[in-house]
Amino acid sequence: MARGLLWSTVKKLAPYLWEYRLRVALALTSLIVAKAAGVAVPLLLKDIVNRLDVHGPALIVPVALIAAYGALRFANALFGELRDLVFARVKQRAVRRAATAVFRHLHALPLSFHLDRQTGAVARDIERGSRGIALLLNILLFHIIPTIVEIALVAGILIAKFRLAFAAITFATLAVYAGFTLFVTEWRTVFRRSMNEMDSRANNHAVDSLLNYETVKFFGNEDYESGRYDAHLAQWEDAAVRSQSSLALLNTGQSAIVALGIGSLMLLAARGVADHRMNIGDLILVNAFLIQLFMPLHFLGAVYREIKHSLADMERMFAILDVRSTITDAPGAPDLTVSCGEVRFEHLSFSYGGQPLLDDVDFVVAPRSTTAVVGPSGSGKSTIIRLLARLYDPEVGCIRIDGQDIRAVTQKSLRQAIGVVPQDPVLFNDSLYVNIAYGRPGADMEEVRAAAALSHLDGFITALPQGYDTRVGERGLKLSGGEKQRVAIARTLLRKPQILLFDEATSALDAASERAVQEGLALLAQQRTTIVVAHRLATIQHADQILVMRGGRIVERGRHRELIAQGGLYAQLWALQQDRPAPANSLPSALPGLAGGDDGLLQALGQ
The missing domain is CATH 1.20.1560.10 (ABC transporter type 1, transmembrane domain)
Known part of the structure; x- marks a missing residue:
């Protein structure tokens, strides 16, 4: 041997x-x-x-x-x-x-x-x-x-x-x-x-x-x-x-x-x-x-x-x-070309570890529009983000951006066109400047400051003794959850992607910071295709389209007022978060898995 x-x-x-x-x-x-x-x-x-x-x-x-x-x-x-x-x-x-x-x-x-x-x-x-x-x-x-x-x-x-x-x-x-x-x-x-x-x-x-x-x-x-x-x-x-x-x-x-x-x-x-x-x-x-x-x-x-x-x-x-990667570029794959930014999920099915996470998910995100994805824990919301970023490939169906199957283009060009803000961002043990500039290495200080200002982080940074040279510690542990999330938002904004993905991006912010950041994101999203995975329904009520998921399937879709009027799952979630009595349907029977449910992907992994 x-x-x-x-x-x-x-x-x-x-x-x-x-x-x-x-x-x-x-x-x-x-x-x-x-x-x-x-x-x-x-x-x-x-x-x-x-x-x-x-x-x-x-x-x-x-x-x-x-x-x-x-x-x-x-x-x-x-x-x-x-x-x-x-x-x-x-x-x-x-x-x-x-x-x-x-x-x-x-x-x-x-x-x-x-x-x-x-x-x-x-x-x-x-x-x-x-x-x-x-x-x-x-x-x-x-x-x-x-x-x-x-x-x-x-x-x-x-x-x-x-x-x-x-x-x-x-x-x-x-x-x-x-x-x-x-x-x-x-x-x-x-x-x-x-x-x-x-x-x-x-x-x-x-x-x-x-x-x-x-x-x-x-x-x-x-x-x-x-x-x-x-x-x-x-x-x-x-x-x-x-x-x-x-x-x-x-x-x-x-x-x-x-x-x-x-x-x-x-x-x-x-x-x-x-x-x-x-x-x-x-x-x-x-x-x-x-x-x-x-x-x-x-x-x-x-x-x-x-x-x-x-x-x-x-x-x-x-x-x-x-060790061979299961996610590879096709031979001679071209770069992704984003013209208007239309995203199509075509009859998508995906499972991990033998557990189905998505089942026949089919929807279209119109160019320069905002689509929100909501639902109980474990319904497959975050899995949609991971599939669009091609961290996994679907078993059935495909995802297209401006008509191009994302499996047929290079991964590098795909991820250059996409900006992701995760629910729990992890920062590098370096300065605030380096962590924000990571969205576009080589960006000058003015560009970094502009991204920080848009995420309402600039005031916090300038008040620090070392300013943008302040080190954030291992995995950003020197910062609060809201501060880490705003840094993650800033570096994504600095990247200037054509497609924005937010996975509970403001979940760690207080009410005032969340409102301010939402205003900045709303301005940015006017010119970009945006998909938002949200738990707080108040943050996505102005979305052009809201998809309501349960058990890996889309069970409702429409705008906020339309879904409220339907009195279904979305209306029940809204009432629950507004601390009002739920509509006619029984909340426990209508929301199986709402309490104590794990995220779909982590549940499949046994974590």
Whole structure:
């Protein structure tokens, strides 16, 4: 499995390496030159020992050899540093591109994936995976390939200059060492995987707990949260101890194999000197080669372990890239062209997790008009918004904007034409300016101020000590619910979309703020197609069309006065909110699921 994962990983990294193929070629060339110079050093050392005659009248030959010896040492170091220098850009670019690719892919995955993911665990997987890429590239170029080159050169010299037994013992030692390392490291990998799993769980719990800091404090569950976190760390501790204990066994076995191999070769060389088949220089050459060969070989054991660890770290990150999105652009899809802004829902049906959420929903939103969608909780109101933004695709029917099926155009152009203000907006942990300008990155301060003024937020911001530079905190927790919602409205207005979608957009505002914002939205909506999902019926009584939903179906439609006159579900909801007796029909029987009902989509998800 490791070999397949290694090749799979190298294939995924290949495009990033190919971008700097000349640098890679130069780095490999420098590597070979450095190793050739390093292998030549013991050969010169042998000649120096054999030729150096301290009783002779002249030392010119040994001095020349010593000078060459120093030059080779310097060449080995120089080309080694050149390899590092040339490859640095390649390694860092590969890490950057891979991490960006995963990040981009996460944003391309459908909402269903993100409803199931654990943010802390995914973030940790990307962090470890990126680090694993850098480590793997370092190992491949700086350890594995150099060691292979060095083993090949040394083995060739031993076969050419000495008895075959020297090469046989060398290769036998290498084979035993590699086999032992492979066997024990495979056994140890399960501990590393367990460590990663426990580390991700602990990190995810920590992030989730801190994000819900107020909830923890309200319920006084600090000790409970600490206990859960410590339980994850205890499991990580056990796995880490087992990993370290098995590492000690591996190191001891490797040292024993290397010692046995070196001892056997030195014994063979000593006998050769005693039998006058080898001289002192040959003995020194063999010793130097053994040290030069087995030092990186001993390190190669640690390198192999790091490869296994890196692959285990990268496995989860690259697994994200293998997740396929169910919401994709059609091949050669054109951009959406919005001319007048007509929106058509044509016999739409949709279910999630086996539970039907919409059933044969069919209506038209005329250009530059406002359509409101109301109904009890769980009736499918918010699902309409998600389908129009193409966070999901319907199972039956289609949605058209100016006659274009939204599944046939690019998602980017669709969402550029749509502005959404959700019921519970989440802000970035940045300044107010950045959060408002997020609607149109690059907007200048005057445009941001204008959007803030339209959402009746400018006065609040200018009264702050840091004004628009005020940071809003994690998920905007430094702001009240109404302030967050006005920021969300401002950034949507800044976007200047042709189609506006409001999902309970003013539900967190007080009466005065809601009235002011509604006036601004009414002015804006005069030139745009607007769909409003509303709970407060007073905010949508002037809508051009009101759709009343129940159980995923449209049960009534018309203007406010028409629906009131009908005395149906809408009239009952209106009476309930106006604190007046409901019309003739029985309220409980007419409003099944009104009390205690979950939102349709969340109900389907079991939340």
